[in-house]
Amino acid sequence: MWTKILSLLFLLASLQAYAHLGHIAGKVCDQATNLPLSGVTVQLTGLGKATITNELGQYRFDGLVASPYKIELSHVGFKTQIVAATVLDDQTTTVNIVMAATSVELSEVVVSSQRAHDQQLISSLDIKLRPITNSQEILRMVPGLFIGQHAGGGKAEQIFLRGFDLDHGTDIRLTVDGMPVNMVSHAHGQGYADLHFVIPELIEGVDFKKGPYRADKGNLTTAGWVDFRTRTALDRSFVKLEAGQYDTYRAVAGLDLLGERGKAKNQSAYLASEYSYTNSYFDNPQNFKRLNVVGKYHGHLAANTNLTLTGSTFWSKWNHSGQIPDRAVASGLTDFFGSIDPTEGGETSRTNVNAQLVTVTPRNHVIKNQFFYSNYNFELYSNFTFFKEDTVNGDQIRQKEHRNLFGYTGSYSTETNIGKTHWTTTLGAQYRQDITHHTELSHTKNRVETLNPIQFGNINEINAALYADELIQVSARFMVNAGVRVDYFRSQYENLLAVPVTTKHATQAIVSPKLNLYYTLNPRVQLYLNTGKGFHSNDARVVTAQNGREILPAAYGSDLGVIIKPFPKLLVNAAAWYLWLQQEFVYVGDEGVVEPSGRSRRMGVDLSVRYQLTKTLYADLDLNTAKPRSIDAEAGQNYLPLAPTFTSTGGLSLQTHYGLSGSLRYRYIANRPANEDNSVVAQGYFVTDMQANYAKRNYTLGLSVQNLLNTRWKETQFDTESRLKGEAAPVEEIHFTPGTPFFARLSLTFFW
Template identity: 50%
Template sequence: MKHIFTVITVLIGFCSFSQTQKGIVIDGYGNAVENAFIINPATESHSHTDDSGAFTIEKTNVGDVLRITALGFKIKSYKVSSEENKIVLEDGVLKLNDVVIQHKVSAMNLISKIDLQTSPVNTSQEILQKVPGLFIGQHAGGGKGEQMFLRGFDIDHGTDVAISVDGMPVNLVSHAHGQGYADLHFVIPETVDKIDYGKGTYYANKGDFATAGYVGFQTKEKLDNSSISVEAGQFNMKRTVGLFNLLDNAKNQRAYIATEYFLTDGPFESPQNFNRLNLLGKYTYLLGLNSKFSISASHFSSKWDASGQIPQRLVDNGTLSRFGAVDDTEGGNTSRTNIIASLNKPIDKNTFVKINTFFSKYALELYSNFTFFLKDPVNGDQIRQKENRTLYGMSAEINKKIKNDGWDINYQVGIGFRVDATKDSELSHTLNRKTTLENIKLGDIDENNNYGYLNSEFIFGKLMINPGLRFDYFKFNYQDKLSATYTNQSKDEIKVSPKLNFIYSQNNNLQFFVKSGMGFHSNDARVVVQDNTKKTLPTAIGTDVGTIWKPSHNLIINSALWYMYLQQEFVYSGDGGIMETSGRTKRMGADFGIRYHLNEILYIYSDANYTFARSMDVVKGQDYIPLAPDFTTTGGISFQNWHQFSGGIRYRYLKSRPANEDNSIVAEGYFVTDMNLNYNFKNLTFGVAIQNLFNTQWNETQFATESRLKDESNPVDEIHFTPGTPFNLKAKITYRF
């Protein structure tokens, strides 16, 4: 009888510890808190919240006390109830101590919140610089989309990195200037809440252009307070930003509007006369527990003049200063109006859906002159690139969790479409921005992309196996308006992109990963319909092997070795309206990053990236990939909450790299340091920022270009560059209310 009683007692104890509890974690405004870490100290059972804030924890009974930590929130103890467990967290300070390494393919995304808080951004360019290893350069007066570099790619303006804002794609296909053109200047930096990024081709929900990686920006749903900022600096720079909370006390609603106006002449001898206006309004309504609807509308317009790229020979012989111009009639204007709506809604405790729709009207008129008098020795080589575009689309995703004995399944099934309708996409030879000398290209482009994907996560204790599959269908149409007869050329193409990732988490402080997958970038519709020998959707194949390690509560180290094969680089030159032959490439490299909270005040961070990049279809010595970065590093040290002071100093280094295929022309590297200092006094913040603290002489963008000046008989092939900003002091006052 005694033995029977013992067995029954053990069985009861086993059953009691085998219970599973479910719940949801939200903030004080009712928003889901994703990536929260929940642990039962009594049983050491733990769990994480998903995108909807939901979690399931095993070996937990009613009455047990859970410990919840989440980045940016105070630690909370919660006693499990018999009913649905709704856990509300209070806002806290972002610190590495709260970071828990999770079963995710992009586990380092959590760090972006700390990077944003410790070193705030106030320009569109600085937003992109928050992505480790991503470098940018501006070479057209500030109004043109930035040139980007990542993992040995000269991405131009977006060919091999997919960029989105609140689920709306930023990259523009078959653009008048370049394939995948991404202009982020419509984003007000102060409204950015989170940066989601990933390198490589490993993400089933990312399609076109996601080869070197992707970057997704999420804007805020609420403001902690309203504010007005006024900023002024050298080179006649002025900037005002207004953030206005519209629903202070509404329980289930929040709304705000934001505006930015920016002016500068830049350091150039010919003033840029740059101006930019941004407007944003966003409204969110909580439909119920972890269910919400959000809609935003924004408008952006910009106008500028530019000095353009200048040849090194004129600076060397003293004809021009670094900030002079050969042709200062460059410049342009652009605008973009967006409407974005999203719905997050749970179906049951294990299932929720996400739906996103967007509509955008875009226009660009861009004047450039890269070769001066090479093609037209009388009138010069100025070109105009112009387009008017309508962009719209939708995406829907269902997320499902399935619990099993000893293993779990999470999966996402998504579908969507995107339509780009471009009217009068133009490339013309012009004079002084007024006279059209010749239409080189003129036509209407219609491009459709329908897609679907399945992403699954099989979790066996410490191991997660993540297979995924993506299906894309493209339809390309081009109506050539310069043809003597009506022609509407078309082509369609299907792309299947498998993914397979392995994530092994030894514990909450150590993770190993092996990632692999196929991706692609689309080619310009004008190339696709005219030449079937060119790859429509060239394949990229990549793999990563690495680790994320948290050896102490305030230190995180990430590292990876990677390889990427690309079937074909982009082949359409928007500046020349011609197809350029390009073949296979390979890239391999290493990434290393470190983040360290020295104490509650000081934060140190650094990222280093090495790449070996070569073309595969040419002889050795002629196989360099022009402008492919070899070695880059960024980092800095920042401090917060020190006697009402905050600030920091940060650096970026780009090593010299080949500018042409045989490395006979070299693009010079640079090391630039910036700093900022802020002081809080009641509702006021006084700030000072310095770009290029040590007044380094550096070139922001560089190209090996063949050009001819008006008095030259023969062309010269050499470096043409846009100078980087010299020492630039700015002051800022912010009033919060």
């Protein structure tokens, strides 16, 4: 009897105590723009309670006993703040905070269990410390990612990562503000990703993850994914002028349209434009021209609903020298920077509209909706084999397409607490449709005459997906992430060369589960295990011809890693990884053929180190090893051509309080097999770059030097069989595009 009475009294006392608990809530904004800051770590000092601000910059702590508290806020590149707040019974204490930008202090970087799944400590540091001077530098922000340009600057870069020759994007998913960059069933190759419509000065952050471990990332996410975030607002309007060697000129301008009036209303709008021209370092003038125009608006549709609307257009045209064989240089037929077919070149354009809406409900549920549209045009003239097939006219080809791409991405996230366990549940839907008109592969001459159409048709490809993702904060130290996605593909190809015209269809679906574990031993050490299944789709022209077989070969990956901060100013991230692919089944757009290369596996180790040497000097180092092999081939015949086996990047970055900043960097890629038996080797290279800036309040002077030591190097290399004019038989050997020689540019930027 007395036991029951005491239990009842205890329960009533507990309910009474809970009824009088208070709350702390607020919003964090950027002092320069007065716009919300997402991803800020907010902690209650001494209590072990922490959270992350959402997309609207909001944070909240519930169930707090009436008492004074200290709130500590930290964010890379912003001054850490400690704010006092007093909680009263049955009340919500509102604490709105403005954070000011400051120089990076590595000692303030937090290894937190609260943001383990999307932690981007490395990229957040790098984007603040390293100046981005050109479009290529955008991709190089990802540790271990290498790029190669083999069409003089107008064509998308060739990408290398984790033992992959990714071509132009076959096994890496690239997005800008969530809008897809990769083009599926592209005229030049599957997943073709041209990032040149991005103005480098507008990049605010780079989010990335190596491997197929995120439920919200689908097609092409095998080696990993990268999302580039552009600025929501400009701190100030600016004009930047550049001039350099090889008739290189560039002008960039950004205009803040709302100014202080916009900040007062938590709105922003800007217009930016870029124009580039260069003849480049090749013997044949490149006559490269590129124009970019971007407009962006950010504001409120309602108190808790933000709208971000971006519109952009891009156009580029160029000549390029193409790849040249070693024997042509050795014999004196052409110079190292020369060409065999000087009529190669191309023209491309892309116009985008991207609308993003984020709503946070009173119960802290987050609803995201995104609609995007792109109109894309591409025309490229290349000649890889010279006179191998046609000894009279040559082997030049034209690849051309007109594309409309549109889609939707949406998600709904809720947060609940069950005991001491915090659950974040996300349900998402994605839709993408690519419709191309007159996708073409033709044999041409001198970029003028069409000799023979090889492929000509229309593509209609749909990718629809649903996913569910659960992020469980089991304790202050342990976090579990489990997710699954289902993708459905419908591919259609209308062959306009067939008589009569034929239309073929193929459909297939794939299920991709994910499981990730994170354990934070203390604020200095975090362990993680990532596992997941991903896939890459194949070209619609291939899968319809194959009656739908091998549309979506799977990839299975795993990362076992650790993030260590042994000293306040040293951060280390290391991971051992493994990736198994069911089929490297690739459409080779240059030849219009299918090359199934069977199953493959890759394994390796990634190491990233960031160290603050002094108050103003920072060092970074990335080491990446990989062992890529074909599973179905015999030993000694199972090398994967051009797949990197060892890469390293690193450098020193300087940020002073009196305006001087800059960096000295290197990148190194080791020799690697160029064919299946490693009898032909693609030569490695070691190249250094330098950047120096001097900034005052209203202007900045800059000097950029690529290849500071004037190293002679081969940027891209291929083991190709070709025939030069007058040769009796084709010869197979390395064909290459020369890398940039010493290349200096000066810049002057005005702010107001």
